[in-house]
Amino acid sequence: MTAYLARRTLQAIAVVVLVTLIVFVLLSLAPGGASVQVLGSGSAHQQFLAAYLTWLGRVLHGNLGYSSRLNQSVSSLLATSLPRTLALTGTSTLIALIVAIPLALVQAARRNSAVDITLRGLTYLWYGTPTVVLGPVLILFLAVHWHLFGAEGPQAPGFIGVISDVRDMTLPVATLALVTIAIFARYLRSSALDSLAQEYVEAARARGAGQRRVLAAHVLRNSLVPVVTLIGLSIPQILGGAVIVEIVFNIQGMGWQIYQAVQDRDFAVTLGFTLVIGIGAAIGSLLADIGYAALDPKVRYTQA
Amino acid sequence: MRAGLAPARRAWGRGGAGGRGVLGAFCVVAGLATVLAACGGTSSTSGAGGGPANTSTVTFAMEPGGLASYPFPFMTLANASADSVFNVNDFQYLLYRPLYWFGEGTTPYLNTTLSLAYPPTYQGHQVTIRLKSYYKWSNGEPVDAQDVVFWMNMMTAEGSQGIYYSPTGLPADVSHVKAASKFVVTMDITSAKFSEPWFTNNELSEITPMPMAWDRTATGPSDCITTISACTAVYNYLNAQSTLSPSTFGASPIWGVVDGPWKIQSLNSLGKLTVVFNKQYSGPVAPRHITTFIEVPFTSEQAEYNVLQDPTGSQIIDVGYLPTVDAPVPPAGASVGANPSSLPDYTLSSVYAWQLSYFPYNFKNDTGQAPIFDQLYFRQAFQSLVDQEGVIAGPLHGYGKPTIGPVGDYPLTKYLSPTLERLGDQWTLNIGYARQLLASHGWAPNSAGIDTCVHPGGGPADCGPKIPSGAQLKFNLIYPTGLDWMESSVRELASNASLVGIQVSLSAEPFNQVTGTAFGQFGESWQLAEWGSWTYAPDYLPTGDELFETNAPNNAGQYSNARNDALIAATLDARTSSEFYTAMYNWQDYLAGQLPVVYVPDSPTLMETIDGLNIGPQNSASTITPEDWYYLK
Numbered sequence: 001m002t003a004y005l006a007r008r009t010l011q012a013i014a015v016v017v018l019v020t021l022i023v024f025v026l027l028s029l030a031p032g033g034a035s036v037q038v039l040g041s042g043s044a045h046q047q048f049l050a051a052y053l054t055w056l057g058r059v060l061h062g063n064l065g066y067s068s069r070l071n072q073s074v075s076s077l078l079a080t081s082l083p084r085t086l087a088l089t090g091t092s093t094l095i096a097l098i099v100a101i102p103l104a105l106v107q108a109a110r111r112n113s114a115v116d117i118t119l120r121g122l123t124y125l126w127y128g129t130p131t132v133v134l135g136p137v138l139i140l141f142l143a144v145h146w147h148l149f150g151a152e153g154p155q156a157p158g159f160i161g162v163i164s165d166v167r168d169m170t171l172p173v174a175t176l177a178l179v180t181i182a183i184f185a186r187y188l189r190s191s192a193l194d195s196l197a198q199e200y201v202e203a204a205r206a207r208g209a210g211q212r213r214v215l216a217a218h219v220l221r222n223s224l225v226p227v228v229t230l231i232g233l234s235i236p237q238i239l240g241g242a243v244i245v246e247i248v249f250n251i252q253g254m255g256w257q258i259y260q261a262v263q264d265r266d267f268a269v270t271l272g273f274t275l276v277i278g279i280g281a282a283i284g285s286l287l288a289d290i291g292y293a294a295l296d297p298k299v300r301y302t303q304a
Numbered sequence: 305m306r307a308g309l310a311p312a313r314r315a316w317g318r319g320g321a322g323g324r325g326v327l328g329a330f331c332v333v334a335g336l337a338t339v340l341a342a343c344g345g346t347s348s349t350s351g352a353g354g355g356p357a358n359t360s361t362v363t364f365a366m367e368p369g370g371l372a373s374y375p376f377p378f379m380t381l382a383n384a385s386a387d388s389v390f391n392v393n394d395f396q397y398l399l400y401r402p403l404y405w406f407g408e409g410t411t412p413y414l415n416t417t418l419s420l421a422y423p424p425t426y427q428g429h430q431v432t433i434r435l436k437s438y439y440k441w442s443n444g445e446p447v448d449a450q451d452v453v454f455w456m457n458m459m460t461a462e463g464s465q466g467i468y469y470s471p472t473g474l475p476a477d478v479s480h481v482k483a484a485s486k487f488v489v490t491m492d493i494t495s496a497k498f499s500e501p502w503f504t505n506n507e508l509s510e511i512t513p514m515p516m517a518w519d520r521t522a523t524g525p526s527d528c529i530t531t532i533s534a535c536t537a538v539y540n541y542l543n544a545q546s547t548l549s550p551s552t553f554g555a556s557p558i559w560g561v562v563d564g565p566w567k568i569q570s571l572n573s574l575g576k577l578t579v580v581f582n583k584q585y586s587g588p589v590a591p592r593h594i595t596t597f598i599e600v601p602f603t604s605e606q607a608e609y610n611v612l613q614d615p616t617g618s619q620i621i622d623v624g625y626l627p628t629v630d631a632p633v634p635p636a637g638a639s640v641g642a643n644p645s646s647l648p649d650y651t652l653s654s655v656y657a658w659q660l661s662y663f664p665y666n667f668k669n670d671t672g673q674a675p676i677f678d679q680l681y682f683r684q685a686f687q688s689l690v691d692q693e694g695v696i697a698g699p700l701h702g703y704g705k706p707t708i709g710p711v712g713d714y715p716l717t718k719y720l721s722p723t724l725e726r727l728g729d730q731w732t733l734n735i736g737y738a739r740q741l742l743a744s745h746g747w748a749p750n751s752a753g754i755d756t757c758v759h760p761g762g763g764p765a766d767c768g769p770k771i772p773s774g775a776q777l778k779f780n781l782i783y784p785t786g787l788d789w790m791e792s793s794v795r796e797l798a799s800n801a802s803l804v805g806i807q808v809s810l811s812a813e814p815f816n817q818v819t820g821t822a823f824g825q826f827g828e829s830w831q832l833a834e835w836g837s838w839t840y841a842p843d844y845l846p847t848g849d850e851l852f853e854t855n856a857p858n859n860a861g862q863y864s865n866a867r868n869d870a871l872i873a874a875t876l877d878a879r880t881s882s883e884f885y886t887a888m889y890n891w892q893d894y895l896a897g898q899l900p901v902v903y904v905p906d907s908p909t910l911m912e913t914i915d916g917l918n919i920g921p922q923n924s925a926s927t928i929t930p931e932d933w934y935y936l937k
Contacts, residue, residue: 069385
């Protein structure tokens, strides 16, 4: 297991280095003096490798650049916006899991029943509805017409400030969670159906285990394996969805800042945040691998 | 020389949406505001169902993209991207008043009441500025002549880095700047010829007095006030103070010394600004004025509108903006229509910014279209395809005015030529005329329906010099993303153009990409670039030296015309007011027909003000005075 984790960690580090290289190449290719804006004048004349190493050195020292537009360092901007995005995406992912797991198990246990068909239809609907449509629709009905929830996201600073504002947090979380629920539920249902067909489930039933016990003790753990991977690999998509949700709900998180930075050609912010998201995706993938190994001993034995 | 590029609509800047600066200082947006509170702990100023709950606070929503970030009012290229109409007008001007304030009623004229000095007087080449002795800094010191000299010295030392630096402008065009007495500054104008109106409106308008408390470095007091060589260190210190974390600004001993009516209470890293009334402010204020003013940023018009429509939300906006596409069409003769039914607790008003709406041809285009743009008949044909009235009636929902020449025509000012005012829009949609013009100058459609030059040459019936046989009327038009009405208007233009054999391909790009392209940052391959408007601030006089003179820094399309240059020079050399206006009218009357740019509709900002709050008429110079705002009992 240790060797497996070590190898996976090294691979993740390699991916992160590759991400930095890609980001830097993009920086160098961007028109309008992007590299000069981020690295300072004179950098354009440096050799590519030397410039890259200079930039990487700064990044490793926590210097992601400075946004003169916002009059702030990218790091301080990150410190402000990252907790807001984590609050949004973390809450929505958690809720998605909490909802998707029983949903999928019910669907699997009652395959092709009216309940299954109805829930399948709902998850298809949520899955096929873009957040850019879902968000405004929820705002229109639940905020503007019925005033049940806020029309914009929480504006209080900090992680706690965001998650404690339930009224304003509900719609953005729901927008992001509904799509995620659909994704998780679809995978989980499929995985649970596979598990239900396994011999150990038959054996459990033969031993007299009831439906609940079968689902909770025998099906769930095995069905979660692909979902753990899915969660890890979904991080970029979740963050991508957060860009739209943050714009629609005026939440000044990472997505909001990236959108604004792109509009204003603020390369320091764009690249710094892109890098962080890339690293987040690599870490997510690593955690998924670890979780996968933890849930499925075959993985660590066969790959160690 | 400074002024602002305003993206087409309020998505980017209040009152024209604009930004202000040259090249990097594009306008952004102003907007709505908000207070917030977590989970019911609201500090909103207004109660649900209308009527203010807190009559001392106003929450003002910045237009999308607008942001307060940089307090030091002496901005250089190092912080150019922080320069915007919002950072300057909605932030710095609240704290530090410019020597001369522009914006009087709904006009962009010099406001003698709010200016720190009386109107300048000219004697020969010497200009005399008399400051009002009753204006004081919040530390009790008077706003005096030394404060103006301080700014001038700083300009002399650091001006070449300035965002608005012009080698022929301040401080190069003056000498012997001195404090003649406690409240009198004199300076000699070095230009052989100069125009008094131009110097007042476009040069002195740039000065912001700075307090003696700022004449220091980290090690202690300095001497920039008398020794110019000391100013660089002072600038570096002040700039460093301005780039500290925004959370430090509220308690900063530097930024806490203000002569404006407001002081920073807090500016958080999310861009939410809270200013409180400066009790030492010695200028005019309204009785029962508000005492706390909050500005909150937004990214999109729609997000602002959503919040406006939710009167029970934790963030209540007292003054905000309504997207034009959501505005009911005004009845004939009215400036605004009925309020949207979803906003029963607000009052709708419109504000036309002091700006010019147009987009340039690239006369230095290096992909072969420049010789086509050089032809007046082509520009006449192309302008005839722009349906300004149709765009106003359609995508703009009736909110807009056609642009009729090289000077903004709405709000109506004394700067506009009476002839042009009388003639109005001379280039209304006329597809037949455009087709006839092209056909009579050697263009005929090819098999794909695209006009092709079949009569090359310089004769009266030919395509024009340097246009080869087989050249096609195919152009690319770039425009900013995110503005629904502009999207509709350019599509309509492309459609009209296709009817006469001109193929206009459209490319939507981020606003700063469009302006960066139009100002040659990425080469000269672009052909047409629409961003919206040019805001006349802080150079308030609409002389052509900024936009249309050969080699003018903001002449994006690099239009060049010797007669135009001579007529512009006449406006800059016209010494007296009467000479100046004569020269201005002569220049406009000539250039309007030359169509150096494509005239497009000008649209207003639509403001929503919560019932019970009086903010008075908003001026077209895009400056705000919240110290005049008060709640009606």
